[in-house]
Amino acid sequence: xxxxxxxxxxxxxxxxxxxxxxxxxxxxxxxxxxxxxxxxxxxxxxxxxxxxxxxxxxxxxxxxxxxxxxxxxxxxxxxx
Numbered sequence: 280x281x282x283x284x285x286x287x288x289x290x291x292x293x294x295x296x297x298x299x300x301x302x303x304x305x306x307x308x309x310x311x312x313x314x315x316x317x318x319x320x321x322x323x324x325x326x327x328x329x330x331x332x333x334x335x336x337x338x339x340x341x342x343x344x345x346x347x348x349x350x351x352x353x354x355x356x357x358x359x
Contacts, residue, residue, distance in 0.1 A: 285332060286303070288327075288332040289310070289328065290355050290357050292327045293355035297317070298317075299314070299315050300312065300315055301352060301358045302355075302358065303357070303359070314355070325340060
């Protein structure tokens with residue numbers, strides 16, 4: 280579940296941490312994030328996602344590891 284401004288929050292946090300990637304809404308209301316960069320920055324982003332912005336209802340953050348067929352964009356962006 281997400282609150283208004285969740286994708287913007289993710290984009291700004293990821294850019295502040297120097298990460299590449301994207302964030303998008305899924306049809307079921309979940310938010311999907313693909314991010315790449317320094318391990319410490321990825322961990323800081325994960326911790327920020329667990330809390331979310333004011334008004335967000337974060338239920339869970341799930342990590343899915345795997346190789347990507349295409350490189351992640353830089354700077355971090357919002358997919359619509």
